[in-house]
Amino acid sequence: MSSRSYDIAVIGAGVIGAAIAAQLSRYAVRVVWFEAAHDVAEGASKANSAIACTGFDMAPGSLESDLILQTNPQWENICRALDVPLRRIGALSLAFDDGDSDSLRNLLNQAREAGIEAELIAGDALRREARTAAPSAIEALHVPREGIIDPIRLTVGLAKLAVLNGVELRCSTPVTGFRHHPSGAISHVVTPTGATAVGAVVNAAGVNADLITDAAVAEPFTMWPRKGQFLLLDRAVGHLVPKIMCTAPTPHTRGIYAVPTTNRTVLVGPTAVDGDDRGDKTTDGDTLDAVWARAERLLPEGVERRHVTKTFSGLRPASDRTYRIEVSAKVPNLVHAAGIRSTGVSAAPGVASYVADLIGAEVMELPVKSSVRESIPVIPRLAEIDTDVAATAFTARPGAAPDEHPIVVCACEHVTAAEIAAECRGPVPATSLDGVRKRTRATAGRCQGAYCSVGVSFILSAATGDQPGEVRHGEPGSHWETPVR
Known part of the structure; x- marks a missing residue:
């Protein structure tokens, strides 16, 4: 059993869970954040249409529409703070x-x-x-005013902000059950590493949100x-x-x-x-x-x-009711943020504020912190800098380590060794080739990693301690190995 207790546990590290964790990090409460996968943004958040929509095609008056309308004017400030690309192309x-x-x-x-x-x-x-x-x-x-956004950078940026403000992120830690007080409230979150005492739980588990509500012996609902x-x-x-x-x-x-x-x-x-x-x-x-x-x-x-250049699929969390954002009627300290379908990216900041308001009004007091970070450190990105600026910003420094050098590792996406190294050592570090791809786009270009995977794996190995041929592609067990010739 974990020796430390927490005020709130968030389950799920997609864009909704990340937005909620970042929002809760603004309050003077201890937050632990569980994700079953090895990294954030491993579900629908990395395989969607990448639109920051205005809500023009939503029926007015629904919670979904209200939260999109609340979020949309904030995107410029949010993306500036989180170093996320946004363009309102219409x-x-x-x-x-x-x-x-x-x-x-x-x-x-x-x-x-x-x-x-x-x-x-x-x-x-x-x-x-x-x-x-x-x-x-x-x-x-x-x-x-319809916009395009990088949903992966958004999720990672929100996660970084949450962690920098004190949230404890535990990846590769699936929630397998709960313990309850005699009152019916959850007392502990159970994972393969033990039980953690908590005061409240937010269910933001995406397509698996119904499995969480079943494990908590709360009201049943169906996800697919x-x-x-x-x-x-x-x-x-x-x-x-x-x-x-x-x-x-x-x-x-x-x-x-x-x-x-x-x-x-x-x-x-x-x-x-x-x-x-x-x-x-x-x-x-x-x-x-x-x-x-x-x-x-x-x-x-x-x-x-x-x-x-590539085909892929994503699994959106469909449900028997969309936008189920509410305190459980059966478990008084469980808050659902479930059934948030294809508009999850567009509504995420609004959902996070709504969840925090619910917790503050119905579950526990949320005192505001006296001081919080409002933004994350900006990593210089060659692909996003004007040529004249890049000539100065990416000049090699005497004595720089190889993975701090501005040498281009991924030619397709114009990603440097320094950028990859920074993302391997940041507050929410990349621990796999796929993690590097999500944060930097290295290996995601026209050649799909055929030319740059070797370089990326060497930089990643320096951060993780793994041998280059043992660097993981994604989840544990998915090793990338240099072919023998």
């Missing part, structure tokens, strides 16, 4: 026939009701905004994985897609998207297929063929399937 929801146009008029009325800037455009105005993309579109709803498959297009054609492009929604689907990323590539997808295997992140050719066929009308001529 979105075009496109009509290709009269039925689509009717859907756009409903969206326009919905956006105006929520106070979101939006307009219907056609003809020359549409072609100015879309350029050569979606050449057969006849009309579009233009939402200029909703798989979304994506194709990633090379940045060589990224400039041809100027805005978030999507088909008009139907009663059955929000449609297919072509989303420019903050890294100048383009995401195409996703699908939305419910399943029952919470670990199935496979892709299949037939589905990807169907996604591409549907996406082609969003893309300009010249963008072809050969420009795809």
Whole structure:
């Protein structure tokens, strides 16, 4: 049994759990944070559409809509504090026939009701905004404040802020059960390493949130994985897609998207297929063929399937009720933050504030700390610095260690050894090749690590103490080894 007790335990280190941990770190309470995986952002937070949405396509008055509307004006300040890329490039929801146009008029009325800037455009105005993309579109709803964001850097940034403000993060530590007081309140969180005394628990376990509520003997609810498959297009054609492009929604689907990323590539997808295997992140050719066929009308001529550099899938947490953010009716010190579906990134800061308010009002007092960090240290990133600035910022220092040198390790993504080393030794350090990729994009470019994995593994080995050939690719047991020739 852990000798130390905590006021609050947070379960789950996706973007919702990270936002909650960062928010709670502002209060004078002891917070422990459990994550089953070896790193933060291992679930839906690393495999989503990377949109910071305004909420224009949400029904006004829902909790989901309210939290997105609350969050959206804050993004510039949040991303500046957390060193997260954000660009408000706007979105075009496109009509290709009269039925689509009717859907756009409903969206326009919905956006105006929520106070979101939006307009219907056609003809020359549409072609100015879309350029050569979606050449057969006849009309579009233009939402200029829709944004793109790096959801992984956001999750990692929130996690860093939480840890720097005193939250204790325990990765590779799945929650397996709970102990209770006679009153029914949770007294301890049980993991394979023992039991930890806590005063309250926040269930932010994503697709596994129902397993947590069952283990806590709280109200039952059902979660299941909703798989979304994506194709990633090379940045060589990224400039041809100027805005978030999507088909008009139907009663059955929000449609297919072509989303420019903050890294100048383009995401195409996703699908939305419910399943029952919470670990199935496979892709299949037939589905990807169907996604591409549907996406082609969003893309300009010249963008072809050969420009795809990667395919992947993510599992969104579907549920029998969305946005279940409440204190348990059966366990008085358990707070659910569950069923937060595809808009989790867009609502995360709002969800975190809402959860903190719930805890303060119904569970325990949350005294504000006298002093907290408001931002994280900025790591210079060659790919994000102007050439003239880079010439000075990345000049080699006499006597610098090899992993502190500005030498470029990942040519595709312009990532230096110094940047990789900094992320291997930071407050939430990368401990695997995948962890480095998530923080720096090294190994994530056009060659998918074919040329830079060796260099990355050597820098990672210096931080972890593992031999380069024993460096983990991701979860324990997934070793990357240099091939023998």
